Amino acid sequence: MSLRTKGAAGAGLLAAGMLALVWAYNYGGGSDPGLLDRSGPAVTWALATTKLVFNLASAGTIGALVLALFALPHCGTAYDRALRFAGWSAAVWFISATVHTYASFLFIANTSPWTGPSAAFLTYLTQIDAGRAGALASVLAGAVAVSCFRVRSPRLLAGTAAAAFAGLLPLVIKSHAAGGTDHADSTTAIFLHAATAAVWVGGLLALIVIRGVLSTGQLGLTVRRYSTLALICFICLAVTGTLGALVRITTAEALLSPYGVIVLAKCGVFVILGVFGALHRRWSITRMEKNPGRRGRHFAALAVAELAVMGAASGMAAALARTEPPARTGAEAVRKVGAQEFVALLPEPGLGEFISGWAPDPLWSLVCGFAVFAYLAGLRRVHAAGRSWPVYRTALWLAGIAVLFMVTNGGIHVYQGYLFNAHVLTQTMLTAVVPLLLVPAAPLTLARQTVQARTDGSTGVKEFVSHTVNPPLATLRKDPVLIIFVLAAALITIYYTPLLDWAAAGQIGYSAMSLLALLTGCLATAALTGIQEPGLTRKRLLALAGTASLYVFGGWKIVEKAPAMELPWYTAVGKPWGLSPTAAAEMGGPVMWATAALWLAITAAMVLLRRDPNSRNPLPRCGNSSAPESAFGHDALKARGAKHDEGSNQQAAGQRR
Numbered sequence: 001m002s003l004r005t006k007g008a009a010g011a012g013l014l015a016a017g018m019l020a021l022v023w024a025y026n027y028g029g030g031s032d033p034g035l036l037d038r039s040g041p042a043v044t045w046a047l048a049t050t051k052l053v054f055n056l057a058s059a060g061t062i063g064a065l066v067l068a069l070f071a072l073p074h075c076g077t078a079y080d081r082a083l084r085f086a087g088w089s090a091a092v093w094f095i096s097a098t099v100h101t102y103a104s105f106l107f108i109a110n111t112s113p114w115t116g117p118s119a120a121f122l123t124y125l126t127q128i129d130a131g132r133a134g135a136l137a138s139v140l141a142g143a144v145a146v147s148c149f150r151v152r153s154p155r156l157l158a159g160t161a162a163a164a165f166a167g168l169l170p171l172v173i174k175s176h177a178a179g180g181t182d183h184a185d186s187t188t189a190i191f192l193h194a195a196t197a198a199v200w201v202g203g204l205l206a207l208i209v210i211r212g213v214l215s216t217g218q219l220g221l222t223v224r225r226y227s228t229l230a231l232i233c234f235i236c237l238a239v240t241g242t243l244g245a246l247v248r249i250t251t252a253e254a255l256l257s258p259y260g261v262i263v264l265a266k267c268g269v270f271v272i273l274g275v276f277g278a279l280h281r282r283w284s285i286t287r288m289e290k291n292p293g294r295r296g297r298h299f300a301a302l303a304v305a306e307l308a309v310m311g312a313a314s315g316m317a318a319a320l321a322r323t324e325p326p327a328r329t330g331a332e333a334v335r336k337v338g339a340q341e342f343v344a345l346l347p348e349p350g351l352g353e354f355i356s357g358w359a360p361d362p363l364w365s366l367v368c369g370f371a372v373f374a375y376l377a378g379l380r381r382v383h384a385a386g387r388s389w390p391v392y393r394t395a396l397w398l399a400g401i402a403v404l405f406m407v408t409n410g411g412i413h414v415y416q417g418y419l420f421n422a423h424v425l426t427q428t429m430l431t432a433v434v435p436l437l438l439v440p441a442a443p444l445t446l447a448r449q450t451v452q453a454r455t456d457g458s459t460g461v462k463e464f465v466s467h468t469v470n471p472p473l474a475t476l477r478k479d480p481v482l483i484i485f486v487l488a489a490a491l492i493t494i495y496y497t498p499l500l501d502w503a504a505a506g507q508i509g510y511s512a513m514s515l516l517a518l519l520t521g522c523l524a525t526a527a528l529t530g531i532q533e534p535g536l537t538r539k540r541l542l543a544l545a546g547t548a549s550l551y552v553f554g555g556w557k558i559v560e561k562a563p564a565m566e567l568p569w570y571t572a573v574g575k576p577w578g579l580s581p582t583a584a585a586e587m588g589g590p591v592m593w594a595t596a597a598l599w600l601a602i603t604a605a606m607v608l609l610r611r612d613p614n615s616r617n618p619l620p621r622c623g624n625s626s627a628p629e630s631a632f633g634h635d636a637l638k639a640r641g642a643k644h645d646e647g648s649n650q651q652a653a654g655q656r657r
Helices: 002-027 041-070 077-109 119-127 129-150 154-166 169-174 187-213 216-248 258-290 297-320 331-337 339-343 351-356 362-384 391-409 411-416 420-441 443-450 461-478 482-495 499-505 507-528 536-565 567-573 585-609 634-656
Strands: none
Touching (some): 002 187, 002 258, 041 129, 041 154, 041 187, 077 119, 077 129, 119 129, 129 154, 169 187, 187 216, 187 297, 187 362, 216 362, 258 297, 351 411, 362 391, 362 443, 362 507, 391 420, 411 420, 420 482, 443 461, 461 507, 482 499, 499 507, 499 567, 507 585, 536 567, 536 585
């Protein structure tokens, strides 16, 4: 039965994918040969077919790895089978990426495939961006395949999963011309769309593969964990798909074009997949848990049908990548011409423009949305358990997420792609201002109180926090002076490495810079504002003094070298606002000094006002202090809980006596 289920799942996935590909490729005109085409129909169809296999194989690899990392115990037959499936999928991924790269070369060179390889192909792989992207995708897929067969450690496997996700980037970037400094491009949306689709499709396929070796109780638990991942993927796909479609389809005529019709068909398939997901969560999982002896037969039957629908979506996606989008006209064409034409439409930057501007970023919009939902869900669990949670923490969290959303989606984001000083403002806001609101909200404490620990050897939220977040945070708290070196390394990376050019050139680099700045700022703020321990006040003040010197020096170097640092922005858009002071690159230095001074002043006040255990006259604390009780509010709450438990035990002992 299990073997028949696997065969039906694989056959349905491939057959539906090929049928949808043939329809969409013919209907969209992607299969039509050009007037001077000498490569032939074999190359034309190889491009689309290998792209479909590429999508499905990469999904099998990524989905199985994610399932092994977050849903399965890190030992046993199911874990090993998931990794073997990921390895074989990565091997197919490597072959499809290689063939797709060669077919792309033949198509671009307009050469028949029967002439055989030539020296021009080597030039294509080493000197042409499209060829280098294809070669890199093949190399990453091959490395992931080898790693899946040899690696078993969860930490090394996490690195393998990261490499697998990175393997999607080359072809994503190649499929989108992210030129200039236009951060409204859809590179990040395309990558998120591909990555979440891979987790969703590949995770379900891996579940079918390992279903037979999961114990009765473990099957239902694994399916429920996968269902949570699938729901997250569904939301991400809805957001990124909508934003990606709006970039290319802006009129009714465009919607009725072949490209638009294929997009509409994909939307219909997506709705059907949403219905399948609802049936899983409300019907098949419940029946599986009520009658575990049937080993999830209802789930398997529903999953096979769902995989066929997923295959159809993958086929249309592969055809859509080779379909010409509708042409833009009028004002829309201005932005397509280049950054210089578009930036001329923007008003001179100022405080009003930074506040009122709007440029949605799919990654950070999703991050902010999930952050608010997760915190409020944890708050609900706290109240359901009869415990209290300080209101000020919830207010700080919501305020911090609001500021984060404004920085990454508002006017600062608009001008960050065109002004170096806006880039500096983005980095300093994420390093200094946002963490001052997020860290005192104690999100890790909330997670510890509301998320259950896993006992089957798998890794959940609680285990991830304990093994990944706590060790570096504990090290920084014990020796706060190390924060100076952490911040220095982050500043050097952001301003004196190729990341500066990448952040100016497109969303991928911008997102990496933003994530680095935010994580560094949260670590520094958490380590400096934790619960006071003997001898830490002087170390923290020393760390603050060193950090102040670091930012003074960093701001001075920005003022001194502003023309050179401005080069990626200047090359793309010049100086559209002339000698306006608000557009001057040298303003980056004062921006860094101002935001760093705000962060240092507030952090120093929090350090000085905290009670020192060695102090003879500690400052009184009344009621619920607004200062954070630990790096993320955990230690003091733990101490209070221990005192509460001790008092409860004494009271119970008295009652027994």
